[in-house]
Amino acid sequence: MARNSRDLDEDDVRLRANPRGTRPRSKQRPAHEDASEGLVTTVDRGRYTVLVDGVEVNAMRARELGRRGIAVGDRVQVVGDRTGAVDALARIVRIAERETVLRRTADDADPLERVIVANADQLVIVCALADPEPSYGLIDRCLVAALTEGIEPVLCLTKADLAPADDVIAHYSALDVPAVVTQRGGSIEALRSLLPGHESVFVGHSGVGKSTLINQLVPSAERATGSVSAVGKGRHTSSSAIALPLPDGDGWVVDTPGVRSFGLAHVTADDLLWAFPDLEDGATQCPPGCEHQSAEAGCRLDDWVAEGHATPDRLAAFRRLLASHTTGDAR
Structure with a gap:
C-alpha cells in the first residue's frame, strides 16, 4: 500500500552506500621524509625556481600549503622531480620560518x-x-x-x-x-x-x-x-x-624591479621607534597615543635629548623618517 509522505520519518530515509562528502577528512599531512632543502631564487606566475644541491629545479606550491605565499629568498623543502630537466616539475611542501x-x-x-x-x-x-x-x-x-x-x-x-x-x-x-x-x-x-x-x-x-x-x-x-x-x-x-x-x-x-612607490601601511610609529634604542626609553615618558612629532604636541623626547640621553640629530632623523611615513606620499 502506498504511503503518504507525511507518514515518513527518519527511519524511512534510503541511504546510499557511499554518500558523497561523508568520508571524514584527515588533518594529517604527508611526512615527505625524502624532501630536499632548497632556496627560492625566482618567482614567476605560480612557478618557482628553487636551487637544490646546486641544481635549478622548477617547482610549484603543494596544495597542503594553502594560500601561504612564497617569495624569493625563502628556504623551502621540495619533493618530486628534482633533476632540473626542462619538463620536470617538483613540489614545494614546506617553507622554513623567515628570519626577516x-x-x-x-x-x-x-x-x-x-x-x-x-x-x-x-x-x-x-x-x-x-x-x-x-x-x-x-x-x-x-x-x-x-x-x-x-x-x-x-x-x-x-x-x-x-x-x-x-x-x-x-x-x-x-x-x-x-x-x-x-x-x-x-x-x-x-x-x-x-x-x-x-x-x-x-x-x-x-x-x-x-x-x-x-x-x-x-x-x-x-x-x-x-x-x-x-x-x-x-x-x-x-x-x-x-x-x-x-x-x-x-x-x-x-x-628587484624598479619601484615607483614604497608604501608602509604595515609600519607603526612604535615599530620605527624600536630601531632607535637611544630614544625608545624616553618615549615611555610620553603621554598615551603620542605621535612623537613635537614638544608642542606633548612629546617628551625633546626633554630626553636635553637630558643628554640622545643627540638632537638623532631625534631630528627619527622625526624625519616618521614624517616620511605619515605624509601619505609613498614615492
Whole structure:
C-alpha cells in the first residue's frame, strides 16, 4: 500500500552506500621524509625556481600549503622531480620560518602587503645623484622598512660623475648608514666589500643603475638595463626579482624591479621607534597615543635629548623618517 509522505520519518530515509562528502577528512599531512632543502631564487606566475644541491629545479606550491605565499629568498623543502630537466616539475611542501621579511604596500592606505624578499639581512638602497634626481622620500621609506625589520641598510649613490654626493651623505649622517659612491665606468670595490657573508637585496627607482651594478657584481647575471624616461622615474628594466650567488659563493644579491612607490601601511610609529634604542626609553615618558612629532604636541623626547640621553640629530632623523611615513606620499 502506498504511503503518504507525511507518514515518513527518519527511519524511512534510503541511504546510499557511499554518500558523497561523508568520508571524514584527515588533518594529517604527508611526512615527505625524502624532501630536499632548497632556496627560492625566482618567482614567476605560480612557478618557482628553487636551487637544490646546486641544481635549478622548477617547482610549484603543494596544495597542503594553502594560500601561504612564497617569495624569493625563502628556504623551502621540495619533493618530486628534482633533476632540473626542462619538463620536470617538483613540489614545494614546506617553507622554513623567515628570519626577516622586506615588504611594502602600494601606498600608505593599502592593506595588501607585497613581500619583496625573504631572509635578506642587508638592504642596498640604490639612488642616483642625477638622471633621475635623488628621491629622499624613497630613501627614507626604504630605511624605515629595513630598520623596523632588523635589516641593515646600505646607501649606494650612483652616477657621481654627474653630481656630487656630499649633500645626500650629510643628510643621513645621524643614522650611521654606510654609504658608497659609484660612477659610470668607475670601480665598485667599495660596494663589493660590503656584500660577502650577506644576503643583500637591491632596491631603488628604475633607471638608477641597480641592474648595471648587479651585472658588474655577477657577470653571468645578464640583467637588462635601459635609459631613463623623460618623466624622471626611469623605466622598468627588471621585470621580476631574482637571487644570484656572488661569484665566490660567499653571499647572495637580489635584483628587484624598479619601484615607483614604497608604501608602509604595515609600519607603526612604535615599530620605527624600536630601531632607535637611544630614544625608545624616553618615549615611555610620553603621554598615551603620542605621535612623537613635537614638544608642542606633548612629546617628551625633546626633554630626553636635553637630558643628554640622545643627540638632537638623532631625534631630528627619527622625526624625519616618521614624517616620511605619515605624509601619505609613498614615492
